[in-house]
Amino acid sequence: MRAVGYCRFSSENQQDGFSIEAQQKAIREFCDKEGYELLRFYVDEAKTGTTTEGRTSFLEMLSDSKKGEFQLVIVHKLDRFARNRVDSAVSKKVLKDNDVILISVLEKLDNSPESIILESVLEGMSEYYSQNLSREVKKGMRIAGSMGRILGSIPFGYIADKDNKFQLVEDEAKIVRYFFNHFAAGVPLVTLVNESMRLGYKTRKGNYFSSPTIRSILANSLYTGDYRFGKTIYPGVVPVIIDKELFAKAQTHFRPHVTPKNKGVVYLLTGRVFHCCGAPMVGYKSIKKGQEYYYYRCKNKEPGAFIKKKSLEDTAISCLLKFLSSDEVIGDVTKAINKTIKNASKGQDINSLKKEYRAYEEKQNKLLDVYLSGVIDKDAYSLKKAELDLQMKNVDRKIKSCLVSSKMTPSIIKGAFEYYLINIKNSLMDDSSLQAVISTFIKRITVFSDHIDVEFNFSDSTVAYKRDNA
Numbered sequence: 493m494r495a496v497g498y499c500r501f502s503s504e505n506q507q508d509g510f511s512i513e514a515q516q517k518a519i520r521e522f523c524d525k526e527g528y529e530l531l532r533f534y535v536d537e538a539k540t541g542t543t544t545e546g547r548t549s550f551l552e553m554l555s556d557s558k559k560g561e562f563q564l565v566i567v568h569k570l571d572r573f574a575r576n577r578v579d580s581a582v583s584k585k586v587l588k589d590n591d592v593i594l595i596s597v598l599e600k601l602d603n604s605p606e607s608i609i610l611e612s613v614l615e616g617m618s619e620y621y622s623q624n625l626s627r628e629v630k631k632g633m634r635i636a637g638s639m640g641r642i643l644g645s646i647p648f649g650y651i652a653d654k655d656n657k658f659q660l661v662e663d664e665a666k667i668v669r670y671f672f673n674h675f676a677a678g679v680p681l682v683t684l685v686n687e688s689m690r691l692g693y694k695t696r697k698g699n700y701f702s703s704p705t706i707r708s709i710l711a712n713s714l715y716t717g718d719y720r721f722g723k724t725i726y727p728g729v730v731p732v733i734i735d736k737e738l739f740a741k742a743q744t745h746f747r748p749h750v751t752p753k754n755k756g757v758v759y760l761l762t763g764r765v766f767h768c769c770g771a772p773m774v775g776y777k778s779i780k781k782g783q784e785y786y787y788y789r790c791k792n793k794e795p796g797a798f799i800k801k802k803s804l805e806d807t808a809i810s811c812l813l814k815f816l817s818s819d820e821v822i823g824d825v826t827k828a829i830n831k832t833i834k835n836a837s838k839g840q841d842i843n844s845l846k847k848e849y850r851a852y853e854e855k856q857n858k859l860l861d862v863y864l865s866g867v868i869d870k871d872a873y874s875l876k877k878a879e880l881d882l883q884m885k886n887v888d889r890k891i892k893s894c895l896v897s898s899k900m901t902p903s904i905i906k907g908a909f910e911y912y913l914i915n916i917k918n919s920l921m922d923d924s925s926l927q928a929v930i931s932t933f934i935k936r937i938t939v940f941s942d943h944i945d946v947e948f949n950f951s952d953s954t955v956a957y958k959r960d961n962a
C-alpha cells in the first residue's frame with residue numbers, strides 16, 4: 493500500500509516536543525515497520541494561535557487524495573490531523589469517499605465503529621487540552637493587546653513598527669477615510685468598487701478593491717483606535733484613522749446579511765436503509781402542484797415502495813437518541829472499545845517508552861559522574877542536564893498519554909454520548925457530522941410495508957417500529 497504523511501506544527505504547541513522532524517521520523521519508522529511505501533510528506537507550519545493557522549498542505553493533501561495515487565494518510569497523532577471534531581469528520585469523509593484511510597501512528601485505530609467512537613473521545617480530549625493551552629496563550633495575548641502589540645494580521649492602513657505596534661500609513665489611511673466618508677454618506681458598495689478603481693486605489697497586494705474587501709474595512713472598528721481582542725476592547729492603543737461617530741454612521745448603512753437558502757437536500761440515512769426486498773432505498777423527490785416532496789424509495793422502484801424522508805429520519809434519530817442514553821449500551825460500547833484498545837496496543841510503545849525513559853535516567857547519572865570527576869565544568873553540565881530533562885519530560889508525557897488512552901471507563905463514553913445527545917437534540921450538528929454519527933451506530937434500517945426494523949452496532953437487538961404514515 494502506498495502512503496503519504498501529514499505533519500503539522502504550531503508554535504503554540506511547541507512544548508509538546510513533536511517537531512516536524514520528530515513527526516516525520518515516527519511516520520517513516522511506522523511505514524517501514526508496516527511495509528507501507530511512503531511517497532511524500534505534506535507539511536503545515538503555523539505561526540501563531542488558531543487564526544493564522546497555515547493549512548495549505550492539508551488542503552492539497554485532501555485534493556490529491558482524489559488521484560488514487562495513495563491509499564493511506566499517516567499522521568503522528570490525531571490532533572495533528574484536524575483542529576476540531578467537525579473539521580475532522582468532514583476531512584475524513586473526503587478521504588473516505590476517495591478510498592483513502594487515515595492512520596495515526598500513536599493511536600493505531602482502524603475504521604471499525606469502536607475505533608470511530610474512541611477516536612471522537614480522544615479528539616474530545618485533545619480539544620480539551622488545546623483549549624486549556626490556548627487559555628494560557630490568550631493570557632499572554634491579553635497583556636500584549638493592552639499594550640497595543642499586534643496579535644494577528646495587520647489591516648490595510650497600518651504597518652508594524654519596530655516594537656510590533658500599529659503604525660499609520662498615511663497613503664492607505666487616506667483610502668480608508670475615503671471609503672468611510674462616502675459609505676456613511678449613502679454611496680453604495682458597488683459604486684465604491686468602481687470609483688476606487690477609477691481613482692487607481694489598490695490593496696497592499698496591488699489589486700483593486702473588491703466589495704468584500706471594502707466591506708471588511710468598513711466593519712473594522714480598529715480604525716477608531718480601539719483594539720479588540722475576543723470580548724475585550726483596549727481603547728486608544730492604535731493610531732486613529734476615523735472617529736467613532738463616522739464609524740457608527742457607516743454601520744447603519746449595512747443591510748442585514750441574507751443567508752442563501754435551499755442548499756440542497758441531504759438524505760441522512762443513505763447507505764443504511766434498505767427495502768424488505770433487499771434493495772437499498774435511495775433519495776427521491778416528487779413535485780406535485782409546485783410543491784416538493786421527499787422520500788426514500790426502493791432502488792427496484794416497486795410500486796408503493798417508498799417512505800417519507802422526514803418520517804423515516806425522525807424515527808431513526810429518536811431511536812438513536814434512546815440507544816445512546818441506555819446504560820446497557822454504554823457498558824457494551826465501553827467493553828468493545830477497551831477490547832479494541834487492547835488489540836491496538838499489543839506490543840505498543842509504552843514498554844519501549846519506559847525503556848527510553850530509563851535510558852535517559854542512566855545518561856543523567858553518567859553526566860553527573862562526569863561532572864563530579866571534574867571532566868566538564870558546571871556550565872556544560874547544566875546545559876546538558878537541561879537538555880536531558882526536556883527529553884525526559886517529553887517521554888514522560890508520551891507515557892502518560894498512552895496510559896490515559898489505554899483505559900476507557902463507562903463515564904468517559906457516557907460523556908462522549910452526551911455530547912452527541914445534546915448536539916442532536918438541539919440540532920447543533922451539521923448534516924455530515926450527523927450522518928457520521930448515524931452510520932457509526934445504526935447498522936441497518938429495513939423498511940417493511942407495516943413496520944421498520946432498526947439494527948444497531950454494538951448490540952444484537954433489533955428495534956421494530958410501527959409505520960404510521962406510509
Ligand SMILES: [Zn+2]
Pocket residue numbers: 767768769770771790791792793794797
Ligand atoms: Zn424493494
